Amino acid sequence: MPVREIGSGEFDKFTSGTNAVVVDVWAPWCGPCRVVSPIVDRLSEKYKEKVSFGKMNSDDNGEKAGALGIMSIPTLLFYKQGKLVDRIVGAYPEEVIDEHVRRLL
Numbered sequence: 001m002p003v004r005e006i007g008s009g010e011f012d013k014f015t016s017g018t019n020a021v022v023v024d025v026w027a028p029w030c031g032p033c034r035v036v037s038p039i040v041d042r043l044s045e046k047y048k049e050k051v052s053f054g055k056m057n058s059d060d061n062g063e064k065a066g067a068l069g070i071m072s073i074p075t076l077l078f079y080k081q082g083k084l085v086d087r088i089v090g091a092y093p094e095e096v097i098d099e100h101v102r103r104l105l
Contacts, residue, residue: 004054005054005056007061011056011064015079017052019081020104021080022101022104024040025055025068025076026056029059032090033091035091039094043097043098046098075087075089078100086104
């Protein structure tokens with residue numbers, strides 16, 4: 001399943017709709033976000049049967065980003081059964097992000 005672009009209106013449904021979800025909160029002007037984005041794309045292929053991946057543009061969805069306590073981007077949010085269970089702020093190597101994804105399973 002490819003990474004899905006999500007907005008504020010569908011965020012809650014997306015994060016509660018499956019067992020394991022990762023949301024990449026990013027913005028087009030953010031350099032570190034451009035480092036994390038291809039990692040998220042690769043992990044979405046690796047875990048396509050087990051984890052749903054979404055990306056939310058914080059510029060277009062500022063109110064929701066604020067409600068989620070997003071202070072810096074990129075931020076990766078990890079949901080299990082509709083509950084936020086983990087978060088990473090900043091650009092990390094693929095191995096580190098992969099470990100956080102595996103904790104969801």
